[in-house]
Amino acid sequence: MALEMTTDTDREMNVSLRPPAAVSAEGETLKMRGRDVKVFYADKQALHGVDLDIRKNQVTALIGPSGCGKSTFLRCLNRMNDTIDICRVEGDILLDNDDIYDPRIDVVELRARVGMVFQKPNPFPKSIFENVAYGARIHGLAQNKAELEEIVARALQRAGLFEEVKDRLDEPGTGLSGGQQQRLCIARAIAVSPEVILMDEPCSALDPIATAKVEELIDELRQNYTIVIVTHSMQQAARVSQRTAFFHLGKLVEEGLTNDIFTNPKDQRTQDYITGRFG
Ligand SMILES: Nc1ncnc2c1ncn2[C@@H]1O[C@H](COP(=O)(O)OP(=O)(O)OP(=O)(O)O)[C@@H](O)[C@H]1O
Numbered sequence: 157m158a159l160e161m162t163t164d165t166d167r168e169m170n171v172s173l174r175p176p177a178a179v180s181a182e183g184e185t186l187k188m189r190g191r192d193v194k195v196f197y198a199d200k201q202a203l204h205g206v207d208l209d210i211r212k213n214q215v216t217a218l219i220g221p222s223g224c225g226k227s228t229f230l231r232c233l234n235r236m237n238d239t240i241d242i243c244r245v246e247g248d249i250l251l252d253n254d255d256i257y258d259p260r261i262d263v264v265e266l267r268a269r270v271g272m273v274f275q276k277p278n279p280f281p282k283s284i285f286e287n288v289a290y291g292a293r294i295h296g297l298a299q300n301k302a303e304l305e306e307i308v309a310r311a312l313q314r315a316g317l318f319e320e321v322k323d324r325l326d327e328p329g330t331g332l333s334g335g336q337q338q339r340l341c342i343a344r345a346i347a348v349s350p351e352v353i354l355m356d357e358p359c360s361a362l363d364p365i366a367t368a369k370v371e372e373l374i375d376e377l378r379q380n381y382t383i384v385i386v387t388h389s390m391q392q393a394a395r396v397s398q399r400t401a402f403f404h405l406g407k408l409v410e411e412g413l414t415n416d417i418f419t420n421p422k423d424q425r426t427q428d429y430i431t432g433r434f435g
C-alpha cells in the first residue's frame with residue numbers, strides 16, 4: 157500500500173482517538189492519579205499503597221503528622237524522589253493519561269509540567285529577572301529577548317510580585333524578603349507554564365502577612381493550575397484547599413471535600429489529628 161500524506165481529518169481522528177480524561181464520580185476532571193503507590197527508602201517502607209486522585213483546577217491539601225509520608229507522596233508526583241539514591245517507587249502515577257514513571261518520559265519535561273515550590277524559598281544566586289527567566293530559557297520558550305521579558309513580566313504579575321520588583325529586576329533574588337523570595341520561586345515555577353504546582357509547606361518560613369499573600373495567590377492560581385500543597389496548618393488547609401487528604405503512618409486514611417474532612421471526618425484517626433490529639 158502506498159504511503160499517503162496525513163490529512164487534517166486523520167489528525168482530527170488521532171486527537172479524538174486519545175483516551176478521554178478520567179473523571180471523578182462527580183464528573184470533575186482528574187489531573188493526576190496515584191494508584192497503589194509504595195515508596196521505600198532502602199528497606200524502610202514510607203508509603204504503603206496510596207490511591208489518591210488530584211482534581212484539575214483545585215487545591216488539594218496533604219495533611220498528617222510529621223513523618224507520615226506527605227513530602228514523599230508529593231515528590232512522587234514529579235519524580236523528585238529519583239534524586240534520592242536509596243529511594244524506590246512502586247505503583248502507578250498518571251498525569252492526564254501519561255504514566256509518569258514510563259522510561260520514555262523525559263523527566264526534565266515532566267518537571268516543567270509538574271512544577272515544585274519548596275518549604276524554604278530557594279532563589280538561585282542570580283538576578284530577579286534571571287531567576288524567573290531560567291526555566292523559560294532551558295525549555296526554549298522564548299524566541300527572542302522581548303518574548304523572554306514578556307514571559308518574566310507575566311509570571312511576576314501572576315505571582316503578585318511585579319509591582320514590588322519591576323524597578324529592580326537586575327538585583328539579586330536573594331536580596332528580597334522571605335515572602336517575596338517565595339513569590340519569586342512561585343513566579344519561577346509559573347514561568348514555564350506548568351499544569352500542576354506542588355508546594356511543600358510553602359509558608360512555613362514566612363510571617364503571617366507574607367503567608368496571607370501566598371495563600372491569596374494560591375487561590376488565584378487555581379484558575380489556571382492544579383495545586384497540591386503540604387501543610388502543617390489546619391487553618392491553612394481549610395483556607396486554601398477544596399479537598400484534603402489525611403495521611404498517617406504512610407497510609408492515606410481518607411480524602412474528601414476539605415469542609416467534610418474538618419467538620420465530619422469518617423475515620424477516628426482523622427478526628428484525633430484535626431482535634432489536636434496527636435501530631
Ligand atoms: N531521604 C530520605 N532517606 C531516608 N528516609 C527518608 C527520606 N525522606 C523521608 N524518609 C522517611 O520516610 C518517612 C516519610 O517522610 P516524609 O518526609 O515524607 O514525611 P512528612 O509527612 O513530609 O513529614 P514532615 O511533616 O516532618 O515533613 C519518614 O519515616 C522519613 O524518615
Ligand SMILES: [Mg+2]
Pocket residue numbers: 226227228356386
Ligand atoms: Mg515533609
